[in-house]
Amino acid sequence: MKKSAVLIVILVVNGIMSNVFSQTKTSLKNLLNNVVEDAVNSVTNKITTLTPEDIAGTWKYSAPACEFESGEVLKDAGGKLIAAEVESQLTDIYSKAGITASTFGYSFADSTFTNQYKKINLKGVYSLNGTDKQIDMTYQVAGLIRLGESSAKIEKNGDKLVLLFDAQKLVKILSTLSAKTSSTTLKTVNSILSSYKNVLIGYELTRQ
Incomplete structure (x- = not known):
């Protein structure tokens, strides 16, 4: 038992x-x-090859973006902290420059774009290299007179679009905006951004 x-x-x-x-x-x-x-x-x-259809529509500023041109920097333990610090500074800089979700953004359609800044809408044409993730934008007046050109690294992940510029190129964009608005704040921002070296800075945008 x-x-x-x-x-x-x-x-x-x-x-x-x-x-x-x-x-x-x-x-x-x-x-x-x-x-x-x-x-x-x-x-x-995260789309690897972008087409004009992928970026078509209106995108509003949501946050600053930062990326080091050299991957070696990010291998360092403090690399991400450096990027976070740069983004933190950019948040304040952009805010002072009037770059907010309600005042700044881009609209893309076919080969044209509109860059909204406050009450100013700067228009132009763009070409997209979807494989290399690069967009070249030419600002124009009345579709004829060139105001300036800028190239940016472009990435899309869902409803997020990131534009990353060389610091000097971003300064040129802000200089164009500054000239249109006669803003002393933007001129100060330009001098601050020009101090960044070997880093891409720009915007994270959200689809509307």
């Missing part, structure tokens, strides 16, 4: 453990599937 009882207990325990193990396997499998699914979604949302 005792041996039978022990056998029954062993069988019951084995059954419980098998059930627990089976549930654990299922939980781990579900967890792994979720991780893989999130990774795939992250990759697929």
